[in-house]
Amino acid sequence: METLLFQYLLLWKPLGYFLVFLGLALEGDTALFIASFLTYHGFLDFENFFLAAFSGAIIGDVFWYWLGKKINNSSSFVNKLTSRIKFADEHLINRLAHTIFVSKFIYGIHHLVILRAGALNLNLKKIIKYNILPTLLWILFIGGLGYLFGASFTLIKKYVKFIEIGLLIALIIFFVIEKFIKKRSEKKL
Numbered sequence: 279m280e281t282l283l284f285q286y287l288l289l290w291k292p293l294g295y296f297l298v299f300l301g302l303a304l305e306g307d308t309a310l311f312i313a314s315f316l317t318y319h320g321f322l323d324f325e326n327f328f329l330a331a332f333s334g335a336i337i338g339d340v341f342w343y344w345l346g347k348k349i350n351n352s353s354s355f356v357n358k359l360t361s362r363i364k365f366a367d368e369h370l371i372n373r374l375a376h377t378i379f380v381s382k383f384i385y386g387i388h389h390l391v392i393l394r395a396g397a398l399n400l401n402l403k404k405i406i407k408y409n410i411l412p413t414l415l416w417i418l419f420i421g422g423l424g425y426l427f428g429a430s431f432t433l434i435k436k437y438v439k440f441i442e443i444g445l446l447i448a449l450i451i452f453f454v455i456e457k458f459i460k461k462r463s464e465k466k467l
Contacts, residue, residue, distance in 0.1 A: 294322050295330040302331050303338030307385055307420055314424025315431070331421065335413045336406065342389045343405060346396025370395055375408040382412040383419075 294316070301309025310331060317327045369377040370391065381391040395405055 291322065291326070295326050298322070298327060298330040299334035299337075302334030303341060306335070306338075306388065310417065310420045311424035311427070314421040315428040317421075318425045318428030328417065328421075331417050332413060335417065336409065339388075339392050339409055339413075340402070340406065342392040343396040343402055346393035347399060348396075349393075350397045350399070364394075366391060366394060367398060370398060370400060374400065374404060378405065378408045379412040382409075382416045 294313075298309065298313045301313065313322065313327060313331060316322055317324055366377065374395075377391060378388075381388045392405070
């Protein structure tokens, strides 16, 4: 892989680990998948990657909890967003460990669950305690997928240019068909 960003990662690896930490704290799945991919290709060391990923995920959840606690009584957009999962309140209160575990593996919902837990003022120590095992398993699973994709990418990278051309042709065909249907429907009206 020949890009300017990756050359900087090779020259100064702490930047890469900081980006992994930040990516896992703020986003999650996508950052973990990409970082695992890069770890396979030697841009990051496995032990330091794992430490940055785990600490980023846990500290990120503390941040999301704190944010949920801060916005609890505000009328902000984030508070309105977390109020959409009020149906999960009973699960959070009565089955906290189970809810955290399941939410960790559902894309896009874990941070909302932690935000809601903060808004409900649930015990942060329990949340951290119940979050350790799911986070480890999540890193192993999603990180493992990224790592395996990195391994398989070396096998298929010569075919990627053909996939790009195929996608471009499919996009052009889509727009032509869309334009044809639009003209045909306008004539009928």
